[in-house]
Amino acid sequence: xxxxxxxxxxxxxxxxxxxxxxAQELGINEQxxxxxxxxxxxxxxxxxxxxxxxxDGKLILVTAINPTPMGEGKTTTTVGLGEAMxxxxxxxxxxxxxxxxxxxxxxxxxxxxxGYAQVVPMEDINLHFTGDFHAITSANNLLxxxxxxxxxxxxxxxIDPKRxxxxxxxxxxxxxxxxxxxxxxGKSDGVTREDHFMITVASEIMAILCLAESIIxxxxxxxxxxxxxxxxxxxxxxxxxxxxxxxxxLLKDAMKPNLVQTLENTxxxxxxxxxxxxxxxxxxxxxTKLALKLADYAITEAxxxxxxxAEKFLDIKCRVAGLTPSAVVIVATVxxxxxNGGAQKSALTEENLDALKRGMCNLEKHxxxxxxFGLPVVVAINRFESDxxxxxxxxxxxxxxxxxxxxxxxxxAKGGEGGxxxxxxxxxxCQKESSFKFTYPDEFSITEKIEAVAKKIYGADGVNYEPAxxxxxxxxxxxxxxxxxxxxxxxxxxxSLSDDMTKLGRxxxxxxxxxxxxxxxxxxxxxxxxxxxxxxxxLPKLPAAFNIDVDDDGNISGLF
Numbered sequence: 001x002x003x004x005x006x007x008x009x010x011x012x013x014x015x016x017x018x019x020x021x022x023a024q025e026l027g028i029n030e031q032x033x034x035x036x037x038x039x040x041x042x043x044x045x046x047x048x049x050x051x052x053x054x055x056d057g058k059l060i061l062v063t064a065i066n067p068t069p070m071g072e073g074k075t076t077t078t079v080g081l082g083e084a085m086x087x088x089x090x091x092x093x094x095x096x097x098x099x100x101x102x103x104x105x106x107x108x109x110x111x112x113x114x115g116y117a118q119v120v121p122m123e124d125i126n127l128h129f130t131g132d133f134h135a136i137t138s139a140n141n142l143l144x145x146x147x148x149x150x151x152x153x154x155x156x157x158x159i160d161p162k163r164x165x166x167x168x169x170x171x172x173x174x175x176x177x178x179x180x181x182x183x184x185x186g187k188s189d190g191v192t193r194e195d196h197f198m199i200t201v202a203s204e205i206m207a208i209l210c211l212a213e214s215i216i217x218x219x220x221x222x223x224x225x226x227x228x229x230x231x232x233x234x235x236x237x238x239x240x241x242x243x244x245x246x247x248x249x250l251l252k253d254a255m256k257p258n259l260v261q262t263l264e265n266t267x268x269x270x271x272x273x274x275x276x277x278x279x280x281x282x283x284x285x286x287x288t289k290l291a292l293k294l295a296d297y298a299i300t301e302a303x304x305x306x307x308x309x310a311e312k313f314l315d316i317k318c319r320v321a322g323l324t325p326s327a328v329v330i331v332a333t334v335x336x337x338x339x340n341g342g343a344q345k346s347a348l349t350e351e352n353l354d355a356l357k358r359g360m361c362n363l364e365k366h367x368x369x370x371x372x373f374g375l376p377v378v379v380a381i382n383r384f385e386s387d388x389x390x391x392x393x394x395x396x397x398x399x400x401x402x403x404x405x406x407x408x409x410x411x412x413a414k415g416g417e418g419g420x421x422x423x424x425x426x427x428x429x430c431q432k433e434s435s436f437k438f439t440y441p442d443e444f445s446i447t448e449k450i451e452a453v454a455k456k457i458y459g460a461d462g463v464n465y466e467p468a469x470x471x472x473x474x475x476x477x478x479x480x481x482x483x484x485x486x487x488x489x490x491x492x493x494x495x496s497l498s499d500d501m502t503k504l505g506r507x508x509x510x511x512x513x514x515x516x517x518x519x520x521x522x523x524x525x526x527x528x529x530x531x532x533x534x535x536x537x538x539l540p541k542l543p544a545a546f547n548i549d550v551d552d553d554g555n556i557s558g559l560f
Contacts, residue, residue: 007114007560011122014263022261026093026294027051033259036130039121042256043269045214048290056292057091058326058430062301062380063310063370065362066504067494068336069345073114073382073412077331077419078301080117080411081380081426083264084419085297090427093295094119094268097283097303098133098258099126100201100275102173102537104559105545111274114560115412117419119260119268123556132209132271133171133200135254139222139247140169140205144195146243147227148182151191157236161193163229165518166238171200175538198535201273207489207523209251210272210284211320218255219248225522226479235479238522257287264416267294276303277494278535280312280525285321297430304494306330306366311457314373315439316487316525324436327376327429329422331409332363334387334395340504349386356391360398361506365497367402369457374435377404378425382412405429442485446473446517449488450528454512458497464513469529472517476526483519483526490528491535499531 005013019041023033032047062081064074078094085092096119099111104126112122119125128134143166151161170177177197183190200206204225212218223239230236238244257271269291272284281303282288291298302309310328318324334356335348341359343352363379370377379399381392392408399406405425410418440452447463454460465473477484495501498510518527529535539545547558 007118008122008557010116011118011120011263014120016120016261017265019259019261022265022267023259026267034256037124039260040124040130041259042130042253043259043290044256048286051290051293054293057294057296057298059288059292059323060297060299060327060329060426060430061310061313061325062299062329062331063306063313063366064304064331065336065366066305066307066340066496068339070333070335070339070348072331072333072336074301074331075111076114076117076412077329077380077382077409077422078299079113079119079262079268080409080416080419081329081422082266082268082299083117083262083411083416084423085299086264086266087416087420088423088427091294091296092266093291093298094262094266095283095287095291095298095300096268096270097272097274097281097301098129098270100133100199100273101127101171102199102201103274105539105548106173106537106543107540113262116263116415117411118263119270120263121260123559125260125270126559127556129270130258132254132258135250136203136205136209137169137171137200139250140200140203142247142250143225143227143238143241143243144168146241148190150241157240158230158232159228159236160231161191164193164195164227165229166225166227167196167198169198169200169203169205173199173537173539175536178534178536196536199275199537201275202278202535204520204523205247205251206273207280207520207525209254210280210282211317211523212255213285213321215248215252215255218251219244221522221524222247223522226519255286257284257290266416274303276309276312278491278533280316280489281309282313282317285317288323289321297427306369307457307497308490308492308494310370311439311453312489315453316489318436319438319487320524325375326434327378327426327432328370329378329380329426330363330366330370331380331382333382333384334391335384337363337395351388351391353390353394356394359505360395362497362504364398364402365459365506367404372456373439374437376429376432376434378422378429379404379406380409380422381406383408383410446476446484446488446526450490450514453488453490458512459506459508460498460510460512462511464511466513466515469514469517476517476519479519483521487525488528489520489525490530491533492530493533499533
C-alpha cells in the first residue's frame with residue numbers, strides 16, 4: 001500500500017518503458033529525439049515542425065486553492081488525471097513544469113507528483129534533469145559578466161553602475177546573496193557596485209525560454225532585455241552589449257521539451273519553470289503546444305493557487321500563445337479548507353464541519369475567479385482517510401450551489417484507477433460551452449491592469465503604490481508606449497489571496513501594496529512586486545537537504 005512506501009521507493013519499484021518506446025507510441029521516431037540515458041529524452045524541432053499541421057486536442061489546466069503547509073497535491077492530481085485518462089482509452093499527455101533545486105533542498109523536497117501518481121525517473125527530474133536550469137543560469141550570468149566587463153573596459157555605453165537592473169541568479173535558496181557587493185579588491189578586479197541574486201526560476205531568462213517559440217524568437221527576446229540606464233538616462237538593452245547570440249547558443253538545447261513518463265507509462269512533457277509567486281509559473285509554450293498536437297487531452301498545471309498560477313497562465317501565457325483551455329480543475333483538500341477556516345494544524349484529521357464551512361470561502365473565491373474567465377470548472381478533492389462523509393457532503397453541496405462539477409481524487413493511493421471519476425467529469429466539462437476572456441484588455445494602463453487583478457482576482461478594495469513603484473511605472477510608460485500594453489506578472493505571497501500571508505480564507509476590506517514595478521521587455525510582461533515577497537528565497541531551519549543521501553551504488557534516498 002502507498003502509505004507504507006515513500007515516493008522514491010514507489011518510483012524505484014515501477015516498471016518503466018524505454019523512453020524511445022514511449023516516443024514511438026506518440027509517433028516520434030528515434031531520429032527526432034535526443035536520449036539522456038534510457039528513460040528521458042529531448043524532442044527535436046524537426047518533429048515539432050512535422051507535427052504543426054496536426055489538429056489540437058483539448059487543453060486542461062489544473063490549479064488549486066491557496067497552498068497550506070500540508071500541501072494540496074496539485075502536481076499529483078495532474079499526473080493522476082493523465083493516468084486515468086489513459087485507463088479510459090484516451091490519448092493523454094501530461095505537461096508539467098521542471099522542479100527547482102531551491103525547494104527540493106529547502107522546505108518542500110521532491111516535486112514530481114506523489115504516491116502512485118508520479119513522473120519518473122523522479123530523482124533525475126528533481127536533480128539536474130537534462131540541465132535546462134543550469135543553461136538558463138549560465139546564460140543569465142554571462143550577461144551579468146559582460147555588463148561588468150563593459151564597465152571595466154571603458155564603459156563605451158556610459159552605463160550608470162547605480163542603475164543596472166539585471167541581476168545574477170542561481171538555482172538554490174540562499175538568502176545571503178540577496179544583496180551583495182561586486183568588484184571588491186584592486187583596480188583589475190572590476191568596478192565596485194551593489195548587485196543582487198535571484199533564484200534562477202524567477203529570472204527573465206526563464207520566462208523568455210518558456211514564452212519563446214523558436215530560436216529566432218528567443219534571440220530577439222534576449223536582445224530586448226532592459227539591462228541598465230546610462231548616465232544620460234538612455235536605456236541600455238542586451239542587444240547593445242552584443243551578447244544575445246551567445247546566450248541563445250547556451251540555451252539552444254534547453255529550448256527543446258523533455259519527454260518522460262508517469263508510473264503507468266502515460267507520456268509526460270516536462271519543460272520550463274515553477275514559482276508562480278515570483279514568476280509566471282508556467283511550463284513552456286513549446287511544451288504545451290506540442291502536448292496539444294500529441295494528445296486528445298493535454299493536461300497541464302500552473303503554480304500555487306489559482307490567484308497566482310492560473311491567473312498568469314490565462315492572462316499571460318494564453319494571451320501570448322493564443323491558447324484556450326477547454327476546462328479548469330481546481331484541487332483542494334478537506335484539511336486545507338479546515339486550516340483556512342481556523343482549525344489548528346495538529347487537529348486537521350478530526351472532523352470539524354464548522355471550520356470546513358468557514359474555510360470553504362477560499363475555494364469559493366477561486367471557483368468564482370475561473371468562472372469569471374468564462375471557463376468550465378471541475379473541483380477535485382484530493383481525498384485523505386481522515387475526510388469524513390459529512391465533510392465531503394458539505395463540499396459537494398457547495399459545489400452544486402456554485403454550478404461546478406465535483407469529484408473525489410484518490411490518485412495518490414491508487415494511481416490512475418483513483419482518478420476515473422475525476423477524468424470522466426473533466427471529459428464532460430470539456431464538452432461544455434465556454435466564453436474565455438482575460439481579466440483586462442491590452443489597452444488598459446499599467447495601473448488599470450494592476451487594479452483589475454487586485455480587485456477581480458484577489459478581492460481587494462484597491463491598490464496602494466509606494467513611491468518607487470510610482471516612479472517605475474512613469475519610467476516604463478515614458479520609455480515606450482508599447483510597453484504599457486504588456487500584461488502584468490504580479491509577485492505575491494502564495495499563502496493568501498491578499499499580499500499578507502497571515503490572512504487566510506477569503507480576506508475582505510484590504511488593499512494590495514505595490515512596492516516596485518519592473519519591465520521585463522524580453523519576456524514582454526511587467527513584473528509587479530507586492531507586499532514582502534522575495535525573489536531569492538531562504539532555507540528553513542531544517543532544510544529538506546538534511547534528509548537526502550546517496551549510497552555507494554548511486555541510489556538516492558530522502559526525496560520524499
